[in-house]
Amino acid sequence: MRITLATLASSFVASALALVAAAPQDAAAPTKAAIGQAAPAFTLKGADGKTYNLADYKGKTVVLEWFCATCPVSGNGEDSYWGSGSASKTIAAVSAADATAVYLSIDSSKNGSSESNAAVVSKAGQSTPMLMDADGKVGRSYGAKTTPHVFIVDGTGTLVYMGAPASDDGKTNYIVNAVTAIKGGKPVEPATTRNKGCGIKYASKG
Numbered sequence: 001m002r003i004t005l006a007t008l009a010s011s012f013v014a015s016a017l018a019l020v021a022a023a024p025q026d027a028a029a030p031t032k033a034a035i036g037q038a039a040p041a042f043t044l045k046g047a048d049g050k051t052y053n054l055a056d057y058k059g060k061t062v063v064l065e066w067f068c069a070t071c072p073v074s075g076n077g078e079d080s081y082w083g084s085g086s087a088s089k090t091i092a093a094v095s096a097a098d099a100t101a102v103y104l105s106i107d108s109s110k111n112g113s114s115e116s117n118a119a120v121v122s123k124a125g126q127s128t129p130m131l132m133d134a135d136g137k138v139g140r141s142y143g144a145k146t147t148p149h150v151f152i153v154d155g156t157g158t159l160v161y162m163g164a165p166a167s168d169d170g171k172t173n174y175i176v177n178a179v180t181a182i183k184g185g186k187p188v189e190p191a192t193t194r195n196k197g198c199g200i201k202y203a204s205k206g
Contacts, residue, residue, distance in 0.1 A: 033142040035162065035191045039153040040141040044106070044131040047114035047121075052104065052131055059155045060100050061182050063175055065165070066139060066149040067105040067130065069116040071198035074147035076120075081148050081165060088124050090165060093176040098183040106131045108139030109147075110203035136202035146197035152178045152188070163193030 033040055039062075043053040054062065067082075069075040075082045082088075094101050105128055107117055117130040133139050142151050143162075152161035152175065161178040178188045 033151065033159050033162065035159055037159060038157050039151070039159040040138070042133075042138045042141070044133055044138060047118045047130040047132060050129070052129055054153070054157075057102050057153075058157060060102050061098055061155060061179055062153040063094060063101065063103045063179065064142070064151040064153070065103070065105045065175075066142075066144040066147050066200065067107050067117065067120075068109050068147035068198055068200070069107070069113065069120050070109075071147045073197040075117070082120050082124050085124070086165070086170075087128075088126055090173060090175050091126060091128060093173065094179050097176055097180045101179050101183075104129050104131055106133055106138065106144075108133040108136045108144060109201050110134065110136065111201065134203065136200075139200060139202065144200060146195050146199055148197050149195045149200075150175055152182075154182050160188045161191055162195075163190075164195045167193075168196075 039054065041054055043051060046052055065087075067074050072080055074080055077083050091103050094103055105117075105121070107130060112132055112134060114130070114132060117132075121128050121130055131138075144151070148165050150161070150163060150165050151159060154160050160182065161174065163174060165175050166173045174190070174193055181188045
């Protein structure tokens with residue numbers, strides 16, 4: 001029986017497709033954050049040495065704020081989100097809207113410093129946990145791009161808001177509005193806003 005080049009090529013392609021179809025799927029593929037979907041799970045060490053697991057806050061609204069101590073928009077200087085008092089006012093308003101709500105700050109910068117972060121929080125008179133994400137895995141899973149960048153998770157573990165802490169003119173606090181809506185059993189509107197700030201300097205993927 002004659003075996004032509006066309007026959008060999010056809011057989012090779014069929015075998016390759018079969019191998020691809022049989023290949024196991026990567027169960028460890030990272031989850032990407034999306035509104036209306038389950039928020040990516042994480043466990044991180046805080047600047048205080050404690051361990052924080054998102055799953056531990058089931059049933060509570062969780063505010064995640066990406067932070068950088070050296071960013072003039074986030075934590076460095078009197079005009080920054082933390083230095084201007086905006087963060088403190090927001091945290092207080094969140095507690096007033098829902099006493100069980102949790103506010104966590106996350107530093108995904110490759111050169112993030114626990115000491116510097118703790119100093120910013122302390123200077124603001126707060127005790128907000130500052131979580132360290134040096135390898136950037138959590139930040140990347142959420143798609144965090146700037147500091148600040150906010151993500152809010154409701155009590156069912158669903159991501160319901162992502163974007164800026166407040167409007168550019170400061171008149172609308174998106175974080176407080178979202179927490180208030182969740183507490184009242186209402187949909188969060190808007191669910192997304194445009195965030196601005198310093199680009200997060202992630203560690204290289206190893």
